[in-house]
Amino acid sequence: MSTLKSRYDVHWLTGQFCEYRTESMYRRIIKTRARFESCLSLILASLVFGMFAITDYQLLGFTKEYYLLVAMRIVVVSLCILLAFIIGRWGNYFRRIWLHALPLWIFATGIILIVPLRPDSLATQVTAVVVATMAFFLLIPNLLTVVTFASLYLSIGFLAAAVLFADISPVVTLRLALLLVMTNIVGFCALLRLENLQRKQFGLLQKERSQNHHLLKEIALRKDLEAQLRMVAERDALTGLNSRSHFMKRAKALLQRSRLEKKPFSLFMIDVDHFKNINDTWGHTHGDWVLTKIAEACMQSLRPTDVIGRFGGEEFMVALPDTGPDNAQIVAERLKKKVAELPLKEGMSEMRLSVTIGIALANSEEADLDSLITRADQSLYVGKRDGRNRVVMCREGREDGGS
Secondary structure, three states: OHHHHHHOOEOOOOOOEOOHHHHHHHHHHHHHHHHHHHHHHHHHHHHHHHHOHHHHHHHHOOOHHHHHHHHHHHHHHHHHHHHHHHHHHHOOOOOOHHHHHHHHHHHHHHHHHHHHHOHHHHHHHHHHHHHHHHHHHHOOOOOHHHHHHHHHHHHHHHHHHHHHHOOOOHHHHHHHHHHHHHHHHHHHHHHHHHHHHHHHHHHHHHHHHHHHHHHHHHHHHHHHHHHHHHHHHHEOOOOOOEOHHHHHHHHHHHHHHHHHHOOOEEEEEEEEOOHHHHHHHHOHHHHHHHHHHHHHHHHHHOOOOOEEEEEEOOEEEEEEEOOOHHHHHHHHHHHHHHHHOOOOOOOOOOOOOOEEEEEEEEOOOOOOHHHHHHHHHHHHHHHHHOOOOOEEEEEOOEEEEOO
């Protein structure tokens, strides 16, 4: 939090961020708005400056001084409108701050030049300088440091021109100087406060965005952890099949649906034959490899609608919705054949993989999943007792042996 605070600190005198990167980011973000406001204010200021040619005529008539004033106003207005167009196209409040500052110096020079051409209207010009100074600070978007130097140039230049061409007394000069100093101080303080306020609002907004970003990252991390925990809870770590609890949940839903739709439902209990011998002879690493390969073979032999899970150790369970006895027998035989054809690791060539499958059919509405599992386990026991590597089907309390 202290890092964020120091990063968005504002300098007490310049009204800019103390950290250069933060100030640069701020200027880049507001450059479009500053460009638009600069163009609009330049056009308005140019029109106002040009309209004073009417008062020039009323005071001077068609004299040499009047033509010089008109020429000067045309030059100032033309340059400022041209700069408004250039700023609108290529203005950059971050990289081309001088381009935004140039109109201030042009306006200031034009106002100063009015004094030698209309020295008798000094009182009116003082008002114009005060208004122009406030406009520099508050109307045309610029950095506080840039506006301060341009405003000081206007005030000093105007005061010098008044002394040289309007022949004012020292007392009037002092009063005029005090007025201009006060105007600059008021304008400086007003813009400094505005710059501070805008940058503090920007800093608060960036802090909020940063906190929201961290919050979103935290939410994403938690969702990822939840997904991982869900995966751990729902999937068997070794084979990638459904865990026992998740299989039971899905199988119950399939069985209930089969009851409602009055469709057949079959359940397989699969056991890997002589799996203990595999672990004892080749080690648990080879035993785990065998389980993963058998799991893959089962997945390839089943339909997308079937659900398979690891029930524990070397046992697997399969729920087959909309599957009657004939189709269940075909699927089980295909699965048993697929396992028998699995290629083995080097060093296990003398072994032949096989599975025994017990099938239970749910043909009555009274059957529930636990009773189906019990009957499938009984069928599996019969197959193992009769020599393994076979399919045994339980039909409502009696077992039919298969090959």
